[in-house]
Amino acid sequence: MSEATLPLQAAAPPRFSEDLVAVGLGLLVFLLALVSLAGADALGWLVTTSVWSNPAIALAPVSKTYASLGGAGSLLLTYLVLTAVLSAAAYLLGDDVKRFATAFTAVFLIAYASWFIGSWAYLAAVTPADQAKFGVSWSLKLTNEGGYIVALLVGLVIANAFPAFAERLRSAVRPELYIKIAIVILGAFIAVTMASKLTLASSLMLRGLAAIVEAYLIYWPIVYLIARKGFGFSREWAAPLASGVSICGVAAAIATGGAIRARPQVPILVSSLVVVFAVIEVLILPFIAQTFMSHEPLVAAAWMGLAVKTDGAALAAGGITQSLIQAKAAAEGIVYQPGWMLTVTATVKVFIDVFIGVWAFILAYIWTNHINPRAGALKARLGEIWERFPKFILGFVATFLITLALALGTTVGSGQLNAAIGEANVLRVIFFLLTFFSIGVMSNFRQLWQEGFAKLAAVYLVSLFGFVVWVGFVISWLFFAGVKPPLAS
């Protein structure tokens, strides 16, 4: 499940949970987007970046209503509003607001600069027509979502070459918060996409069930067995590790650690490994998908959801895969409707997330009653299912259902709704970007070489590349082969 954040040292006890803050901010963005349906453009000042060869005209406000702001003005306004809103979030989470705002300034500037670089025509232009339009003779054809990869690489450089600087950024390096906000906004985007082809959409969701079975009932027991029998790990380490590799990364490892009453540091150490491997996957798998699966876009998208651990990395990998495959298809004259591949990745991931609480309860019951039944120790309670349920999913469901209802049950025009949600989607992209950069900054490869880490990494390596990636591919193929996203009209 969710992203790879190691707990920060809070300045004060959190006033609200991170999930609730993320839901609140995601819903705020969503409601502001809906305001435009009433005629007021509340998010049109947000900055967007087009593919560019002349940097002076790359930035612009997303809505022409705010054209007078210019690119620099909209960038400044976007930065100021995000800093203010996220600083308020940091306050609610018990962080030092001044320290957060200072660090966030650097995080935002570096992340957005990465996005800007990623939109350079030499990196982003896709078709020969684009290359001619921008006056470049070649390009890497990464699309402007290659900016995610640039942000990730810059974060990795900072983490590994400038660890002192990475430490100074740390209070604003919150991939878990950023991706949860993005997922809440994503619910609306997915609903708009699905509303146009409801039969296909409901069929895709049915296939999401296979992801749950695969993650919890096939991956988990095999990884646990490998860790216990193959590598001799104790139960306290093997269970969080199995959850980290199988289910959804950091939150699953932490939920499992709590369920089996492991010491808190155990899942945290496992989590740092999850982040590092998620980075490696994001840098490799989308390009493999583009090379070998460009004619099976939905197989590739489902594969990202099943193989890449942590929500942020998986959704970003889905986004990059979508861009890369759409670019390759466009070069062959096939133009898919945007959004469908990301929808499949998100559906797979969200379906997996939903059951973390149930799985943690099952493990808690077995551990507290059979494996480690200490007198006086707290037994597993049914309430733990709700306690461990990732509440930000409720925000995702809310924006999804409201948008779907607006699209199907009202007279709001689809163009108007698309435009409104499109403005919110600009912020979703920015939160993805912040997530990517943050994951990079948190990924200190040197940690792998700390004494004892190699063996933990070996289990992860064997499990992830030994069968998680391949079984994920086979199951994606079984359920999605031959199905193409709708073509753009």
Added chain:
Amino acid sequence: MAKPDLREATSVYEPLLPIEKKLIGWSLGAGLALLALLVVVNHLVPLN
């Protein structure tokens, strides 16, 4: 509470308990059965 050390993760051998074997076996068995069921459903209700 002692801070865990990665070296201790494998320092003491803990044999698989019957309940762990059950957990692994039942999970895998249920997983494969459900997956087979979903493959059949997928075949009967194809995506298009």
